[in-house]
Amino acid sequence: xxxxxxxxxxxxxxxxxxxxxxxxxxxxxxxxxxxxxxxxxxxxxxxxxxxxxxxxxxxxxxxxxxxxxxxxx
Numbered sequence: 001x002x003x004x005x006x007x008x009x010x011x012x013x014x015x016x017x018x019x020x021x022x023x024x025x026x027x028x029x030x031x032x033x034x035x036x037x038x039x040x041x042x043x044x045x046x047x048x049x050x051x052x053x054x055x056x057x058x059x060x061x062x063x064x065x066x067x068x069x070x071x072x073x
Contacts, residue, residue, distance in 0.1 A: 002022070003016050003017070
């Protein structure tokens with residue numbers, strides 16, 4: 001990746017320039033990261049749901065009503 005830094009009059013870096021192909025690669029990687037983060041959140045929620053079911057079956061937690069479930073959505 002070939003970066004060019006933009007500096008102000010004092011020589012402080014204030015920006016960066018990169019090729020469009022490098023930018024497109026970064027954008028693609030960010031999109032893949034977002035997909036992975038969304039999958040991770042989904043599976044965490046699924047795991048929590050299974051743990052709740054287990055507690056309900058063991059009598060350690062009371063099940064919510066269907067209306068309560070719909071209210072959460």
